[in-house]
Amino acid sequence: MKCLIGREKEKREIEKFINSDKSEFIAIYGRRRIGKTFLVTQFLKGKIDFDMTGIIGGSKEDQLMSFCISLKQCGYEGKLPTNWFEAFEALKFTLQQRQSQKHIIIFIDELPCLDTPHSGMTKALDLFWNGWANRQNNIKLIVCGSATTWIIDNIIDNHGGLHNRITHEMHIQPFTLRETELFLTTNKFKWNRLTICQTYMILGGIPYYLSLLDNSLGLPENIDRLFFAKDAELKKEYDRLFASLFRVPQSYINIIQLLSEKKKGLTRTEISNALSKETGGHLSKLLINLENCDFIRKYNIKDKKINTKNGIYQLTDFYIHFYNEFCKKATTDEHYWTNSLNSPKQNSWYGLAFERLCMSHIPQIKKALGVERIHTEYYSWRSKESETPAQIDLVIERADHINNICEIKYSKADYSISAEEERRLQNRINDFEEETKSRNATHLTLITTFGLKANSHSSEINNVVLMDDLFT
Secondary structure, rough: OOOOOOHHHHHHHHHHHHHHOEEEEEEEEOOOOOOOHHHHHHHHHOOOOOOEEEEOOOOHHHHHHHHHHHHHHHHOOOOOOOOOOHHHHHHHHHHOOOOOOOOOEEEEEOOHHHHOOOOOOOHHHHHHHHHHHHOOOOOEEEEOOOOOHHHHHHHOOOOOOOOOOOOEEEEOOOOOHHHHHHHHOOOOOOOHHHHHHHHHHOOOHHHHHHHHOOOOOHHHHHHHHHHHHOOOOHHHHHHHHHHHHOOOOHHHHHHHHHHHOOOEEEEEHHHHHHHOOOOOOOHHHHHHHHHHHOEEEEEEEOOEEEEEEOOOEEOHHHHHHHHHHOOOOOOOOHHHHHOOOEEEEEEEEHHHHHHHHHHHHHHHHHOOOOOOOOOOOEEEEEOOOOOHHHHOEEEEEEOOOOEEEEEEEOOOOEOOOOOHHHHHHHHHHHHHHHOOOOOEEEEEEEEOHHHHHHHHOOOOOOOOEEEHHHOO
């Protein structure tokens, strides 16, 4: 039997909302395959009074039929609604028969599917909520859908009748490494933490992708089966992913493909120039939507002050990174990943992927450094003056006047610093201090898998954060 793993914060929030003494309108959004539906249906199992799911690609008539079937399952005996005003009026009538209940829970999954052209669905939902449900004290309306941009534009940021009517919004994000480890061990995987990290670097913390793994196989065999075998399941996922999230996906795909080629990221101006787009509202909206889907992340940059307006956008979705790097180019080798073990290309890719893994676990890094209760700002830095362009992927600027300059290194053993690397690190720190005019003390911090090998060049390192620390 499937069980709900992790999501402790989300479960506490849902329980608090359900047990409040007023009606609640809760909008849940997040990336496709992230587990939104599973979270709600498993955590509220046996407590949902009305539960319906929109039909992907269905017509208005299909959606109304699905709605009516769910109505009948909770006692409705009337005729099939012919429009959404009749449908929500029927739902209101049916739920009024349960008005004595402490809580009445309504769950509408894949809500964006109900909004077919000229359907009037959002207006009918507006009337249902504002005209009746919001005036009760026990209605708990939960809506969600994979089309994140639709949920945000039409429900959360609605400028019509639903404006400011959402009482709570929940952004369901990928599993952390700790939750991924819990998922795998619960499903009888005997993998060590390095293998779990490698799994995360390929699949990310996406529960559905993790559920496709076979615990009788090693990781390389699983990756071959899911990505490189004939009719591999996750090779087909890429196009479906964007089609499910965006009604006009090509502009988003163009940005994703550009960022997949620029490992260190690009500013909005650089993205605009590369795609020949203006830097106005349309591009900003595309970037915000990609951020809301957890595909990209915007990192602040620092000149003499932290620059929040002109940050660096980086592709952060692990699955998309892997697909674009290895699956986009056709290969007939059904055992490509196994046959590439320890190759320079695979090792180089793991190095970059480990950087992304660390950047997605900054709270864990702060905890390992003992600064989780200290106010911090984190950002990337690019030199504008050095002859050899230098970039620091992660600077943690602390309120106790210390900057952690983080160097991230993937290694299958203790990491060893060479004389050349010691010089490069020191030059980078000198450039950073000179250009930013920072008065904070600088602590060079190594984030690596297993540890730092002591030698004549390792004394420059002030702090070491290990792979195990990322699992906290």
